[in-house]
Amino acid sequence: MNEHSIRNVVIVGGGTAGWMAAAALSRYLDNGYTQTSLIESEDIGTIGVGEATIPPLVNFNAMLGIDEDEFLAATKGTFKLGIEFVNWGQIGHRYFHPFGNYGHDLQGVHFHQLYLRERSQRVMQDISAWSITAVASSLGRCARPGPETRPPLSGMTHAFHFDASLYAAYLRSYAERLGVRRIEGKIVETRLRGEDGFVEAVTLDNGRTIEGDLFIDCSGFRGLLIEQDLETGYEDWTHWLPCDRALAVPSTYDGQPDPFTRSTAHGSGWQWRIPLQHRMGNGLVYSSAHISDDDAAQLLLDNLEGEQLADPRALSFTTGRRLLAWNKNVVALGLASGFVEPLESTSIHLIQAGIARLLALFPDKRFSPIERDEYNQQIQNLFEDVRDFVILHYWANRRTDSDFWKSCAAMELPDSLQRKIDLWRSKARIFRENAELFARTSWVAVMLGQGILPESYDPIADALDEQKVAAALEQMRLANLQAAERLPSHGEFLAEILGHRRRSEPELPEFIF
Template sequence: MTGMPAPIERLVIVGGGTAGWMAAAAFSRFLNNGHTKITLIESAEIGTIGVGEATIPPILTFNKMLGINENEFIAATQGTFKAGIEFVNWGAIGERYVHPFGFHGREIHGVAFHQLYLRARSRRPMPPISEWSMSGAAIRLGRFARPGTDASTPFNQLYYAYQFDAALYARFLRTYAERGGIERIEGKVVDVALNGESGFVETLTLADGRRIEGDLFLDCSGFRGLLIEQALKTGYEDWSHWLPCNRAVAVATENAVPPEPLTRATARSHGWQWRIPLQHRMGNGLVYSSAYLSDDDARDTLMANLEGPPLADPRTLSFTTGRRRLSWNKNVITLGLSSGFVEPLESTSIHLVQAGIARLIALFPDKRCTDVERNEYNRAMKDLAEDIRDFVILHFHATRRNDSPFWDYCRTMQPPDSLARKIALFREKGRVFRDNFELFATPSWVAVMFGQGIWPDGYDPIVDALDEDHVDRAIEQMRRDYEATAQRLPTQAEFIARCCAAPGSPLRAAVAAS
């Protein structure tokens, strides 16, 4: 009889930052099995990007999985709450729309709300569909409160995520992980030794000569991909022909206004600008393509469009949109920027890390790291990345802007076949069908399609089986309920000041003074 496969004894995480410490925190909780030692190698010399970070609602699941107290987490990371994203100047200059988290309205007799909306719109002018969203109403009025488990309708439809300081988030998770038994080693990896027969990574050598052995390695080393690319030569799939931006310049500013419960993305002539409100500052950045805008002009554009005084000099970052050809190669799994990079437009970077961690926990290997496990992990992560890619490309491609060569290129480029098929299907009768386990549900596709001017030629004929007057009264009552419920909520500043303000947060003083 053959023996049982040998379990993983040494799990080594290369790199800290958001990805590394998310993985360390998760595995400190779920691999606390008495025989797997987890080590994280991090170099203070290298540092992390550490800009203001925005997220999407699944991060609540990650925090709950770790048993993190939300109020303590928000205070420790100078965080705020986010009910969606506001897009300015994307369809055309002067236009704006909201992609709210959660639903639009409610189905009536099983018919999707946006189909009811399309029929009503074909008869008369209609407000933006975001007015039929609890999160959308909160954004419009600048209000926020956290729905409890016993919240009534429609307040229980307020979905939210977080905005926080990424460096403080990594620090928060480091404390959690070290409390759970993770060993952190300060050091810089200078050599990677592979097994001559299997090609697996065996040993890492640090600058001071220390050697770290492992059975399984997580590459969280950032864009350089120290293990996955420099050692294993995995290869990279370049998406820059669809997502041409390859630079970002970032700067923090003082808060000129109280933090709103949203991330704002404003399209500029050669890219787009983010605005992420935190408790202690505003995160700002311009994402652009070096083929259409110089670094100096990008910096000038960003600095000319800030709301408050800058707190430091702006920093420029370079990247290539795309993904590593394999997320798991040999005995190396890549998380974060080392796995690839999609435009930060829909705040999906942390979700990709979270999804990778969850999938790895479900497929955690023994020392063999079999092809079956690797192939399943790679398939799932590829599908997720391509789903996010298509959704982000939609924002650039579905534009009527023709004011610059950058937007001319985005408007006229040939999108991926998977996205072209979705757009064509939506243009007919507003239908959205999801493949596999796509991240973005129908309301998200509807928000962006409508928001950027893709209006279907018709609507689903099933809608005409419903009495028009009855439906019109019902959807108008929904809109009023969302509005009235949002009116009763506190402002975000008031809510944070009451329950989760950081020590010394200016929000406490500002709310007390008002």
């Protein structure tokens, strides 16, 4: 510690973002001199719409030393192996975006290039047959590979569905055990430092003043500090992502929980379906310019699979990002930093990524512009990567049944996305740039799933012997199928975890290894 060390971190707002930040800071700032406080009011509700995640959350929980089985029990969680998209290419069509990889590369040639070469010569099954997570999902099966697991089960990559409010409560307990101080109250005034406009303190409705060196704004869309006080500004992406409303409602369901999220496109948006242990999470994301709120609510309720358990909760939003995620001595996380609709379950990951980068660039009281600029550039890149991937789903639709979908297909794309599409259309080439979130498998899944077919494949694939490649692809396909058929159902696997019974690895055919 020195005179410039951060002594007081103040998190404004609880919910998922606030308590994720508090948990991480309590773990990594356990230095004997930095105190983390979190201000929240029980009178201010949290949104908690997102209940589906992507695989990096596994690393976040592991970073905190959280036991995965305990976490699943506490949050009523289930496993997620990918996302099924229904009616996105055209009505009646569906495809699967799996976690993990398709097959494996051969002699340095990417698997999807070999698949496309084979597909150009003969009828092939959908590429999902070469993903262990996609095959397992189609059978309703699930498992979690251990350190000694061999292919193809070692390729089982998972994320989670969970109750976001229970996750926040779980992390609150974790953070408070490690010394985070929770302060009840509403902020009614912010005191800015005269010489540079930094936030010095906030005053609560009970008159109490909380001073801080670093403030983390987790106050939701309103951006209490980052926008209302610092007037940071917001970049609006509605012209690319026109949905601006969401409704969420829980329902009952019978039978086994599917190990995947389902996204079903409707005439003016899409509906999510997220199975938890105790209920089904449902929601509708839609464009208010194309359907009324009342009709949207009716559409959602008409498409529930079980009994409605509560009234729909409404949310209005503007897709986009804060111009600076870190401004002066305020860092915005969660909805305060921006919002990309939950189509690919990225909301919680954007929180996690912001926390990770803050820890990597953690400042002192001098707040170096170099650190702030690097943080802001990385967060901007991440938001734009996610934006482009989500736009792809809308633009690549082939539906002509509504003005909404026709306008999405006709939009002018960001240059960054157009470049990716052009490279794919030519010879199916995909390059992962910088710290881009979505890997090759994700882009291949959506490109092929929504009918963007390349003119050719990479000519380097022709260097491999056709018969050997065909045999290798068939062995990979059969290995996935036979391995998945030996797995327990998702419900059975969860029951064993929740019952604290240790599962032995299933016996698999020898040739798979």
